[in-house]
Every structure is written in C-alpha cells, then in structure tokens.
Amino acid sequence: MLQDINLKVRLNKDEYKPVIETLEISLGQLQRQAKQAGIPVMVVFEGMSAAGKGTLINRLILPLDPRGFKVYTVKPPDEEQALRPFLWRFWVKTPERGRIHLFDRSWYQRVFSERVENGKNRADCLNDYEEINSFEEQLTRDGMVIIKYYLHISSKEQQKRFKKFEENPESAWRVTKKDWEKSRRYDEYLQAGDEMIEATDTVYAPWTIVEAHDTRYAAVKIMQEFERRIQERLNQVSGGTTTLPEKKRIEPAMVLARNSILDSMDMSHTLDKAEYDKKLGKLQDEFRSVQFDLYRHRIPMIILFEGWDAAGKGGNIRRLTANLDPRGYEVVPIAAPTALEKAHHYLWRFWKNVPKAGHIAIFDRTWYGRILVERIENYCTETEWKRAYQEINEMEEQFTSFGIVVVKFFLHITPEEQIYRFETRQNDPAKQWKITEEDWRNREKWALYKEAYEDMLLKTSTTYAPWTIVESNCKRYARIKVLETAIKAAERKIKAAK
C-alpha cells in the first residue's frame, strides 16, 4: 500500500504561509484547552530513515508551550530497559493528564527493525503488535489521545538525502554504514512498514501516512491531523460532563488537497489491436493451464472486480473465463441483497460463496459494497461502514491464511471516458439495455464515489490481499493487465505448493 502513495504532492511558499500561521495559533489554543480539560496526548513519529522526523517534530512543537510537552528520542533499549518487558519503558513514560509526550521513534521501533534486521518472522511480529494494540487500547480507553505519523519517502529520495548529508562536512557524521545498508534494503523496510500499519491501524489509534518529500506539505498535514484529533477529543469531553472555558473560534485551516491515488495513475496507457490479439489468446491459454494447476494442487482462488460504471467489468470477466473449464470456476454477480440476505450479517452471503479448494470464484462487485454504495446511499450507519474496513481485512486474512489466492481489481476510468461510453451505449440499440437512469444518478455522485474508492484502496490494500488498480481507458490494455496479474498471482502460489 505504501508504494501506491503519490509522493509528488507539495505546497509552495504562498500556499504554505497563511495556512501555517492559522495552524500555529490554533495549536497553541488547543494545547491550553487540552491541558485545562486534562487530556493526555502521545504523539508517535515513525517512518523511513532520513524522512525528516527531527525537522518535523520541531515544526510541530514550535507553537506549543514548552512547559506542557516533552520529546523522547527512542534508541535501542539500554541495559536497564532490556531487563524488563519491552513496553515497560513506554508505560513509565506515559504523560499525566493534560500533558503531551512526543516520541521520535517509539514502541514500534523494536518490532519494525527486528523484522528487517534480524529477520524476525511475521507471526512473532504479529504477537508483538498484539501487545502494542493492547497497550494503545488500554490507554485510549482511559482518555489518552494517541496520534501516530508514518513519514514516507521514496528510495531515490532517501539516497539523495544521504548523499546530501555526506557532502556537507557538518552533517556527514549523520550518515553511517548502517544507513546505507538500510537504503539497500529499502524494499524490505517498505514491506515491514506495510505490515506494521496493517497490524496496528486501529479505530482507537489510527496511523496517518505523511508524504515527506516536501517539508511544507508534511508539516501542514501533521499539524492539521494534530488539530483534528485534539479538537475531536475536546468535543467529546465537552459533550460529556466537563465544561470547557469559553473559547475563541478557531479559524478552520485550509484543508490540504486530498492526495489522490487515482489522480496519480497514468491513464494514457493503450494497446493496439494487433498486439492485443496476439497476447490475448496466449494469455487465455496460459490461464487455462493455471486453472488445472490450481485444481491439481487444491488451491482455491478469488478474483474480484470493483470499479466505475462502464469501466468494463463484464468484458474483463468474459476475457478471463473464455478458455476456462466451466466445472472449475464460478462467476458470482452481486446485486442488491435479498430479504433473506438482509436478515443476516452483511458478510454472510459472501462467505456462502467462498470457493472450495481447487476452484476459482470470480466476483462481479463484492463485499466492498458496504463501504461504497452502502456508505454513499446511507444503507448502513457511519459506524457500520467505518468498522467494515477492519472486518473485511479480517475476512480476507482468513481466506489467505487458509491458502486462497485473493486478487482484487479496481477498474479505473476518467470521467470523460465514462461519459463517452455512456453516450455510445445510449446511441447503440444493441447496447441501450446496459445504461440505466441509475448510471446517470451515480455519475452525479462521482466525487463521493471517488472519496470512497480512495479510502478503500488505502485501508484495504494489504500485504496478503493487495489491490491492483487497472487503468481502463483503453479496454485492450486493461484486459491484458488483468489476465497477466491474475496468472502471476496464481503462479506464485502454485510454485510455492510444488
């Protein structure tokens, strides 16, 4: 998921200055109010080496009253600390009510680095993360606000920064052999970061991923999130028994333009007909032979499709299945739930359609409806769709830990392409049935769906069941990408089974 983040976002000085000034005033006020309301706050900075933790912590504390906070720099445990359970040194550093403790690296440090540096296995790490979740849950239940930032930079940017440090005699000491070693193992750290966020991104202590190439952008995002979380807790507290002092209205800071995963996709991919024809048949044959291998090794597979109306789900599914043995796969089209389905848990009808070992199930729309159409049309409550991300991740983790290959496609088209397809359909008597009033109504909700899709891609692209975004303005390009991706995922599993 981290590698999908668009790191090109930035703010220029003119955009930055008014925002940061408003935020500084706001943060100062919020600190005073939090103190008065007795709210304790812990702020965690984790992320890639050279992502700028120090600089950004400084930026955040600048507007704060230094008597009310303390910064801890977390090193590997010293002897005294190593003699006790690993959370001990963080328990004793929890702030008392009304104070803010910031951590440059934190309780995540040990697990995160051991995962890469000592090759600690995933299951042991998950146990450690369980302890961390229990730590954070116990504290937040008691009123603590826990704000966690993961600062993200690309491998190229990391190398650039190391080199820049080295060139300057004053900062050359900062770059060690170990740092270059880290840089070489960037991809492993990326993977470990994904696993860490997956395991500990909870409702009570969520992570904020900070695009840290541009310090101005990063600073604003960090401060806005800080503002939002403290304000949220203050509202909860004042909604309860504590009454807050009359406070000056805080000007809402300019909301950062949402960093869109979808907008950063290159939608210009195409494929000409000749090459498409050449590849298509070959891939369809390959997929048939993959199907037999799956059957032989008793590996089940789920391929699912979500995407914009008219993005080409049906066409893709036909190309995928053209050559398959019909006894070994099933296409599951998902429509509005029946009365019986509504009388069960929303995941019940999907569990019923789990393929058995050796079989392939292809879902045309899925359980993600909960956080897409059901969210947008208010078919469920906000609480319900917000907790669905975790529920869906848990289900897919159970699928994959049983051995199911889960391949998830999001078919993306631009609004211009969609309108072109709608109009073509409307004007073609053979295709008119494919376009309904509802399609036009959904189109009016483009922005709402886009937000829901982005949230979905961010929160449910996991190491065990990642999303593949398929640039689908060119149908031929999309169909080849889908076939290739599905084949590759299945072959990886088949190879492991041999």
Place this chain on the structure above:
Amino acid sequence: MLQDINLKVRLNKDEYKPVIETLEISLGQLQRQAKQAGIPVMVVFEGMSAAGKGTLINRLILPLDPRGFKVYTVKPPDEEQALRPFLWRFWVKTPERGRIHLFDRSWYQRVFSERVENGKNRADCLNDYEEINSFEEQLTRDGMVIIKYYLHISSKEQQKRFKKFEENPESAWRVTKKDWEKSRRYDEYLQAGDEMIEATDTVYAPWTIVEAHDTRYAAVKIMQEFERRIQERLNQVSGGTTTLPEKKRIEPAMVLARNSILDSMDMSHTLDKAEYDKKLGKLQDEFRSVQFDLYRHRIPMIILFEGWDAAGKGGNIRRLTANLDPRGYEVVPIAAPTALEKAHHYLWRFWKNVPKAGHIAIFDRTWYGRILVERIENYCTETEWKRAYQEINEMEEQFTSFGIVVVKFFLHITPEEQIYRFETRQNDPAKQWKITEEDWRNREKWALYKEAYEDMLLKTSTTYAPWTIVESNCKRYARIKVLETAIKAAERKIKAAK
C-alpha cells in the same frame, strides 16, 4: 481455573420443580419476543465428554417453539467442509434475525481437540482463537446474541458415566476406545479447556461454566443464563428504537445459590508449632538459594498478596523475606494512589514497579484493587472495573511472556477468625495500631468483598498466572504453604532455564 470449580452443587426435586416451571414459561415468552424484535441467537455447548450435552440441550429447547430454532451437531469437517476456511461452515449456519441456532459442539471443537489429540502448539491455537474472536465480535456487533456453555465434570464422574453406559446394553455402543483414551488424558483436556476459555471469554461473547454433575442444577443454570442474556438484549433493543409489544411480567426465577470457590475451601488445616519450626527455617534457606538461582539466570519474579483484612499479609511477607539478600528484592506496599498516580492510567504505578531481570518484587496489595476496593467503593465506574479483568490478564500475560514468574496469593480466612483477630488486636496494646475504623467498616461489606473476590478468582486465574488460595485460619499452615508454593514456582522456571 476449571479445577477450582466446586462440582458438588445440586438441587433436589422440591427445589427444582417450581424454578423450572417458571423458567419454562419465561423462555417461551422470551423466544417470541426475540423473534418479534428480530434478534438472532447462537448457543454453543462445549465441554468434557459425557458431560451431558445432549440431555441438557434437550432440556433447554423443551419450552421453545420448534419452528424458531434448529440444533446442529458438529462433527469433524467432512470433505466439502475441509476444502474451505474452517469458519466457513459456521458462517453459512448463522441464524437469520429472529431465529435461534444451537450447536452441540461448535467452532471450538477443532481447536480444542487438535490441542490435545494432535499436540498442536499453544501459539497456533491462539491464532485460531483470534479468528474465532473476530467471528464472534463481527456477529455480535451486528446484533447476534452468542451464549456459550462449558459443561464441566470431574475425571471420576466421567469414568463413572462411561462405565454406566457400558453396563447397559442399549447404550454400550456410545462408549468407544477413543472415549477411554480421552478419559486417560483428562488432565490435558482440562488444561486445553482452561486455555480455550482464557483466550475467548470476551465481553461480547462470555463463557458460562456449568457444573454438570447434577442435571437439575445444570439445567437451571443454563436456562437462567439464557433468560438473562436474551432479556438483556431485549432491554437494549427496546431502549433503542424498536418498541416491544406489551408483555406479561416475567416472574424472576429463583437465583441459584452462587457456587462459591471460597466456601468450598477446607478451612480446618492446621500445623503444630514443632513441625512449623522445623519446616520454616529449612524453607527460608531454600528460598534464599532460589533467589540466587533467579539472579544467576536473570529471571525476574513477582509475588503478590491479596486477602481479607487481618488474614496475615504482613506476617507472610516477613517470613518470605527473612533470609533473602536485600539487594535482590523489594517489597512494594500499595496504598491509595497519590495525585500524580491518579493523573495516570491506573496500571501506570504498577508498571513502574516491575522488577528487573533477576530481581524479586513482592506486592502487598496490587492492581487487583481496581476490581476490589475501587469496585466496591465506586472509585471507578462499572464499565471501568468490568474491563479491568481483561486488562489485568493482558498485563500479566506480557509479564510472563517476558519470562517473569508471577505468583499470586489470596489469603482466605473465615469471618469468625477475622473477628477473633480484630478483637485480639484491640485488646493488645502492642497491636492496637493495626486495627482501624476502616477495618470494621470493611467487615460490614464482607458479602460485597466476597463477591468481588470470587469474580477475581474466576476471571483472573489463568494458565500463565494462576491464583493460589491460601487457607489462613492457621497462620503457621499458611506461611508454610506460601513459602512452598513460591519456591516451587521459581524452581520450575529455573529448571527450564538450565
């Protein structure tokens, strides 16, 4: 914890008849109301072989309308089922709103039996239990009521029942070789049962342990719990938006006498002075040598004391420490929290006192204050003390998984012995300081404390940190038992470290 349950409880016919009649009327009514309110219910029966699951399920469903429920008997998975993730077959059997599904053995079956029969290791089982917890949490969040019974019988009773089956030609077929194998491995099943309950006794789907020697007692307990849980959910629902039809007042069924762990202790143990003197010095020397071994192997140890006023905590601690090297242990007396301590999470001050590797910390009163004095004196809310059981278990599990030996003593005396000690203190000028007004006030709350102690012993006696109840009417007996228990626990760990 299971072995602490007093299995001697029973109801005679005269006690049973009026209760069961009231319960039957009540359950029939509740089923109709639950149907109308659209509440789905899952009921799980697990437990020892020959504990009477079949009989008791029949007893429970007798008053219910058969059109509204279904009983599933869970066998090891068939071929179709084994080809899918293990929870699949239970997901597809979840009841629709308004219906009741009962399970004779359940999703616990596989983990529980694999633990013993295939020697599956504890960590893998914990992962399975995580999946089960997520299954149960997802369903209850959606409105499901999950009621789980663990039917418990002793090894002797189990053998008796197997033999009785065998003697009768009509039931002899029911007893197989495998059953006798199970009977031989009774202790392993007991341990696996403890682990299972520990890992899955959640706020949303708690276990009810049913003493199953006496069918009448068991039936009443099962039906009362069923009544309580459905009624509880109905109240929640009607407190919300659904309005229930006018209903006839349900006569409250006679509450079963609480099955007391403390009352079942044999309080007549004594030890004469000569033998005490002989043993005491020897044990104290041993404990000193244990202390050195702990230090050499860098094993930390926590010994903690809870118990009635005047039960002898101080005297026990003095005997424990008499011969120890003072540089290697610390006695931590716990009084009311200071202002600074109150400004932190209630566990903070205990985390601060975690002993480092190789050292011993002895706590005179502890974190259990949360669910004892704080519960009784309303120093915290009901929600807070109710969630504390789990928080405390999580903390102790972190301690033990780090390698700390945790030994927990509950010093038990009878009310008669307490009053005798109070009066002796009052009349002895040298001891008058030990008795305060508060002691007399606490004594008036004997029943409240007893209930809180019983809950504590039931919910926090874990496989990793079990309670030892010390029969303390005879101080000499108690002191020897404390020393012996502490030495044994430490030696087990030292042996494993060698």
